[in-house]
Amino acid sequence: MMRVAVLIKQVPDTDRVRMDETSGTLVRDGAGTVPNLLDLHALSALETWFPDPSALLVTAVSMGPASAETTLREALALGAREAVLLCDRAFAGADTWATAVTLGAALERLGPFDLVLCGEKATDGETGQVGPELAVLLGIPFATRVQEASFGDGRVLVTRQLEDGPEQVELPLPCLLTVTAAVAPLALPTLAGKRTARRAAVTRLDAAALRLDPTTVGLAGSLTRVVGLERPVLRRDTRVFPPGQSAAGVDAFLDACAHLGLIPGPSEEP
Numbered sequence: 001m002m003r004v005a006v007l008i009k010q011v012p013d014t015d016r017v018r019m020d021e022t023s024g025t026l027v028r029d030g031a032g033t034v035p036n037l038l039d040l041h042a043l044s045a046l047e048t049w050f051p052d053p054s055a056l057l058v059t060a061v062s063m064g065p066a067s068a069e070t071t072l073r074e075a076l077a078l079g080a081r082e083a084v085l086l087c088d089r090a091f092a093g094a095d096t097w098a099t100a101v102t103l104g105a106a107l108e109r110l111g112p113f114d115l116v117l118c119g120e121k122a123t124d125g126e127t128g129q130v131g132p133e134l135a136v137l138l139g140i141p142f143a144t145r146v147q148e149a150s151f152g153d154g155r156v157l158v159t160r161q162l163e164d165g166p167e168q169v170e171l172p173l174p175c176l177l178t179v180t181a182a183v184a185p186l187a188l189p190t191l192a193g194k195r196t197a198r199r200a201a202v203t204r205l206d207a208a209a210l211r212l213d214p215t216t217v218g219l220a221g222s223l224t225r226v227v228g229l230e231r232p233v234l235r236r237d238t239r240v241f242p243p244g245q246s247a248a249g250v251d252a253f254l255d256a257c258a259h260l261g262l263i264p265g266p267s268e269e270p
Contacts, residue, residue, distance in 0.1 A: 004046065004058045005107055007118035007130075008039040008075050010068040035071040037186070038119025042179045043078050044187040045117070049149055057081055059110060063091055063102055069202050076197035077189035084110060088206035093219030096125070100133035102217050105210040107138060115156075116176040120145050131178040142176040143169050147183050 013032035043060070050056050060075035062068045063086040072083040086106050094102065107113060116138070121128040128144065135142035147166075148159040151173075160167045161180055189197070207214055215221060241249035258265040 001057050002050070002055060002115065003111070003113045004056055004115045004117060005110070005113045006039070006043045006046075006058060006060050006075065006080065007103060007116070007134075008043065008060050008062050008071055009036040009119075009122050009124075010034070010062060010064045010071040011036045011122055011124040033067060033070070035074055036119055036122045036124075038121065038179065038181060040074075040078070040119075040186055041181050041183055042117040042119055042177075043075055043080065045149070045179055045184040047079070047187055048184045049151060053079060059084060059113070061103065061106055061110070062086065063094075063099060063106075072202050073197040073200070074189070076200050077193040078187050079193065083200065083202045085202055085204050086206075086210070087204050089218075090207045090212075090214040090220075091218045093222065094217060095222035095224045096127055096129040097133055097223045098217050098219075098221040100130050100137055101221060102207075102210070102212065103130070103134050104137035105212050106205060107134075109205070109210060112174065114173050116140070116174070118176075118178050120178040120180055128178065131176055135176040138176070140174050140176055141171045142178070143171060144178045146177045146179045149177065149183075 010033050013034055043058070046056060046058060047053075058080045059082040060072050060080040061084045062072050062075075064071075066085075066087055068087070069083075069085055072080075072085055076083050084106065086102055091098075091102055107116065116134070118131050120131070122130075132142055132144060143158050143160055145160045145162065146158045147161045150157045154173050155170055156173060156175065156177075157168060157170045158177060160169060161182065207217060239249075239252060241252070254263065257263045
């Protein structure tokens with residue numbers, strides 16, 4: 001049986017998220033929370049790659065507050081067999097490195113795993129760093145932005161979507177993959193899956209259980225700091241030309257472009 005760990009993060013609703021001006025961390029109180037969709041795509045991909053669910057033992061792992069148990073139960077409803085929540089005030093305020101340290105300690109305790117999956121990034125950070133950092137800590141190869149995968153003989157052939165086109169890479173197992181939304185459509189939980197998720201136990205592990213020094217995790221163990229926040233200011237000088245004055249509007253547009261140096265001015269050579 002193949003053992004798979006799927007990392008699923010609970011993220012704040014991006015429409016209501018705020019930043020703490022002093023600490024530079026997200027203020028999650030009062031904001032709605034949802035599962036990170038790319039992580040759910042990673043979980044959904046397993047149905048495409050392994051049609052026989054009995055061939056897999058999937059463990060969903062999340063680091064977050066007690067409310068993240070809701071996200072883990074959604075993973076259980078979608079086919080995960082086990083769920084583990086890393087929950088401790090010491091984990092709060094973690095940057096990508098401190099998050100990877102905590103997840104790495106958890107996977108070493110819960111494993112070994114043949115495959116570690118996660119979304120390419122989280123909507124509350126958009127860095128895409130945790131997956132690669134975790135792979136380095138675990139000492140396993142990794143591939144990012146995976147949109148296709150084929151498994152066989154202890155190896156996996158993946159197709160990555162890069163800026164200049166697709167790239168194929170073969171990796172030995174165990175390995176870590178971060179996936180894009182193109183890897184698989186989001187699966188829908190069944191009624192039986194929801195019933196199973198409601199009754200299932202969610203294991204909780206804190207810093208002591210993971211034998212982690214509190215100074216190496218959370219805000220205390222973070223290597224990066226937000227030293228300042230700046231809000232974008234939108235400045236527009238809008239002119240509206242009514243019907244019948246389109247020619248004047250075009251002339252004004254061309255004058256503005258010439259003023260910005262985007263096109264030659266009336267007195268310049270073309």
